[in-house]
Amino acid sequence: MSRRVRKAVFPVAGMGTRFLPATKTMAKEMLPVVDKPLIQYAVEEASAAGIDHFIFVTGRGKSVLLDHFDHMPELEALLKERGNFTVLDNLLGAKPPPGKVFSTRQQQPLGLGHAVWCARAFVGDEPFAVLLPDDLVLSETPCIKQLLDVHEKVGGNVVAVEDVPRERTNKYGILDVVEDDGTLARARGLVEKPAPNVAPSTMAIIGRYVLEPGIFAQLESVPRGAGGEIQLTDAMNAMIDSVSFHGLRYEGRRYDCGDKVGFLQANIAFALARDDMRDPVRAMLSEYTQQGS
Structure with missing residues (x-):
C-alpha cells in the first residue's frame, strides 16, 4: 500500500496573459466562477480529498492568493454585525487551519516542471498531489480524490487523462499506452505536445497529478523541453523504467478556465449545479437562445 498523500502543490505563478486586460492587476486564479475564485475551488477539492497541507508556488503580484485564505477582521466584523452568518460561515470555512498553507516563489517563468521543483523543500520525501486551478472539474467525487484512490492501490505516478481529438494532441502531454482497461491505463512513455501525425495516442493529461518524490531528482537534471521550459512530462517520462505510470479516465467534466x-x-x-441558481439561470439561457434564433 502506498503512503498517504498529505500535501498538494498549486503552481500559480503564471501571468494569465490570455485574460488581459482583466488580469493586468489581478491574479488569474482569482477569476470567479459564479461566486468563488478558481483557486478556492482547487483548494476545496484538495481538502475534500483529505489533503491537509497546501503549497502555493507563486510569482510577483500573487500575494492576493494567500490573502484570500487569511482572516479579514473588518469584513468578518461587518458580516457579524449585519447578521450575515451564512456568508460569514462560508467565508471562514474556506480558510485552511493555521500552519497548513505554505508559499514559495518561482522567480523565472521556466514552466510547470520548474514550478513543481520549487516546492521540493515543502514536499520532502513523500508522494504529493499537483492541482492546476485553470482546470476546473465538475464531478461527484473530487477529481484529485479519484487519483488518490488509484494511487493507494497501484502506487507510482498517476495522472488524470481524457481522450481528445487527434488534431489537438499538440496542446497536451500525451500517453504512450501499453495497457488500457477503459478506465485505468498503464503507460510506457509520454510525449509533450506531439504533432497529431506522430502522437502515440489521444489520451491527454489534464491538470491533476499524484507524483512520487523521485520526480524532484529528475527535474534537477532533465534538459529543457518544449518551449524552452522544464517540462513535468519529461521528468515523469524519465522515471517510467523505475516507477509505474498510470493515467486515470476520471469521472466528471473538465472546464479549461x-x-x-x-x-x-x-x-x-x-x-446550473446549484439549487439556488439553477432555475433562474435556465430561464436566462432560454431567453438568450430564443433571441438567437
Whole structure:
C-alpha cells in the first residue's frame, strides 16, 4: 500500500496573459466562477480529498492568493454585525487551519516542471498531489480524490487523462499506452505536445497529478523541453523504467478556465449545479437562445 498523500502543490505563478486586460492587476486564479475564485475551488477539492497541507508556488503580484485564505477582521466584523452568518460561515470555512498553507516563489517563468521543483523543500520525501486551478472539474467525487484512490492501490505516478481529438494532441502531454482497461491505463512513455501525425495516442493529461518524490531528482537534471521550459512530462517520462505510470479516465467534466469560452462554460455549468441558481439561470439561457434564433 502506498503512503498517504498529505500535501498538494498549486503552481500559480503564471501571468494569465490570455485574460488581459482583466488580469493586468489581478491574479488569474482569482477569476470567479459564479461566486468563488478558481483557486478556492482547487483548494476545496484538495481538502475534500483529505489533503491537509497546501503549497502555493507563486510569482510577483500573487500575494492576493494567500490573502484570500487569511482572516479579514473588518469584513468578518461587518458580516457579524449585519447578521450575515451564512456568508460569514462560508467565508471562514474556506480558510485552511493555521500552519497548513505554505508559499514559495518561482522567480523565472521556466514552466510547470520548474514550478513543481520549487516546492521540493515543502514536499520532502513523500508522494504529493499537483492541482492546476485553470482546470476546473465538475464531478461527484473530487477529481484529485479519484487519483488518490488509484494511487493507494497501484502506487507510482498517476495522472488524470481524457481522450481528445487527434488534431489537438499538440496542446497536451500525451500517453504512450501499453495497457488500457477503459478506465485505468498503464503507460510506457509520454510525449509533450506531439504533432497529431506522430502522437502515440489521444489520451491527454489534464491538470491533476499524484507524483512520487523521485520526480524532484529528475527535474534537477532533465534538459529543457518544449518551449524552452522544464517540462513535468519529461521528468515523469524519465522515471517510467523505475516507477509505474498510470493515467486515470476520471469521472466528471473538465472546464479549461484558461480559455475564455471554457471559462464561460464553467460559470454556466457550476451555476446550473446549484439549487439556488439553477432555475433562474435556465430561464436566462432560454431567453438568450430564443433571441438567437
